Amino acid sequence: MAPSNTQPCNNYAAFCSRKYSNITQVSSHNSAFAVKNNLFSNQDVSITGQLNDGVRMSRSSQVLPLGCKVFYVLTLTSVQGETHHVNNSIYSCHTSCDYLNAGPYSSLLTTVREWLDANPYDVVTLLIVNSDYVSPTLYEPAFNTSGMLKYVYRPPKIPMALDDWPTLSELILANTRVIVFMDYQANQTEVPYILDEFSQMAESPFSPTDPTFPCDMQRPPGITQNQTMDRLYLANHNLNVAISLGGSDILIPNFADLEITNSVNGTSGLGTMADRCKTMYAGRPPNFLLVDYYDLGNYTVGSEVKNGSVFEVAAMMNGVEYDRSCCGLSTALYSSAGTGRGGGGGSRGVIAAMVVVIVMMALA
Numbered sequence: 001m002a003p004s005n006t007q008p009c010n011n012y013a014a015f016c017s018r019k020y021s022n023i024t025q026v027s028s029h030n031s032a033f034a035v036k037n038n039l040f041s042n043q044d045v046s047i048t049g050q051l052n053d054g055v056r057m058s059r060s061s062q063v064l065p066l067g068c069k070v071f072y073v074l075t076l077t078s079v080q081g082e083t084h085h086v087n088n089s090i091y092s093c094h095t096s097c098d099y100l101n102a103g104p105y106s107s108l109l110t111t112v113r114e115w116l117d118a119n120p121y122d123v124v125t126l127l128i129v130n131s132d133y134v135s136p137t138l139y140e141p142a143f144n145t146s147g148m149l150k151y152v153y154r155p156p157k158i159p160m161a162l163d164d165w166p167t168l169s170e171l172i173l174a175n176t177r178v179i180v181f182m183d184y185q186a187n188q189t190e191v192p193y194i195l196d197e198f199s200q201m202a203e204s205p206f207s208p209t210d211p212t213f214p215c216d217m218q219r220p221p222g223i224t225q226n227q228t229m230d231r232l233y234l235a236n237h238n239l240n241v242a243i244s245l246g247g248s249d250i251l252i253p254n255f256a257d258l259e260i261t262n263s264v265n266g267t268s269g270l271g272t273m274a275d276r277c278k279t280m281y282a283g284r285p286p287n288f289l290l291v292d293y294y295d296l297g298n299y300t301v302g303s304e305v306k307n308g309s310v311f312e313v314a315a316m317m318n319g320v321e322y323d324r325s326c327c328g329l330s331t332a333l334y335s336s337a338g339t340g341r342g343g344g345g346g347s348r349g350v351i352a353a354m355v356v357v358i359v360m361m362a363l364a
Helices: 047-053 105-118 136-146 168-174 255-261 270-280 309-318 345-363
Strands: 025-029 057-061 068-075 078-086 089-093 101-104 124-129 178-182 194-196 201-203 232-236 240-245 248-253 288-291 298-301 304-307
Touching (some): 025 057, 025 309, 047 105, 057 288, 089 136, 101 105, 105 124, 105 136, 270 288, 288 309, 298 309
Parallel strands (some): 025 078, 025 288, 057 078, 057 124, 078 124, 124 178, 201 232, 232 288
Antiparallel strands (some): 025 068, 057 068, 068 078, 068 089, 078 089, 089 101, 240 248
16 A cells, blocks of 8 residues: 655645646735734734745745835745835835834745744745835845745746646755746746746736625736636735725725634625636636735634634635634734734724724824
8 A cells, every 4th residue: 555645835735746837826915014003014924924824825026135026925835025225125004004013025025934944844935025116136035035945846938838837846856945926027037936927827907896705817917817727816805995095095904804814705806806716717726825814713613613714715615624723923903902913893893993093003
């Protein structure tokens, strides 16, 4: 009888033999932006806490020298975020470094690299939102100084179709456990480990304000449903609301509806969108579920109420059982008034009240 693998890859032994392109991952929107009492934050758990909970994609918006805009993406195997180039360095800043500056991009990479050192059976995705459209060569110093280069994946072909991707075990055995995408200006001939996102991945409407969350792909522009079938795709499921600040309309997370947005069921729920997208794309669920405040949201198993609805949705899409505990210690949204984490309508009221306070402070 042949031996069977029992070592989990990205938390599940079943994932080891699956291609990278055949897994649904929870992604934390702007993962670096977990700053207490800041209106522009998208998370309330540190990057290390997010990775420990199961996030594996990080999305970052443009990384620039200090003074430039930067975005990061972090997921259940991915990280996402906004980056800016300021004073010849790349920084993690939300919209502007004047609004939220989470520090040098190299610091984020160092944090992820240290986590990878301690977790040798996990694959992490970085999605860089290059808001300032700078050359990818400006990101190389951050990858060099952070020690991340030893883990980056360099694909054998450009672009990679769905069937071209290796399995998680192949990535782990080769120790190429970091997949890096950039939305604009990627040049894989010049910097082979920063992959061009939109030749290999599609995205539903970003910065969504529509609570119906359509599954049609908005980027790259003009992509057809048939073209989407042969590439990775990301479902943006982080609801936003516009506020007026300094004479401009700025999008911030819709705090009041976070538990609804991150829910398994309901017309605006993450689970409902994932099911709809799966049906639309011939039974293939989204590869990445990009959410705000991933730790907010309950689901029910029998009579037991559990936290971690976004991970439950990902498990359902992957055909596995979510059996971990969620989530990392909250640092921003919850008061000591006994509302608990994700505790129904009462906590939504507390969140909405805090938004009012924060807005007033920002405008003062």
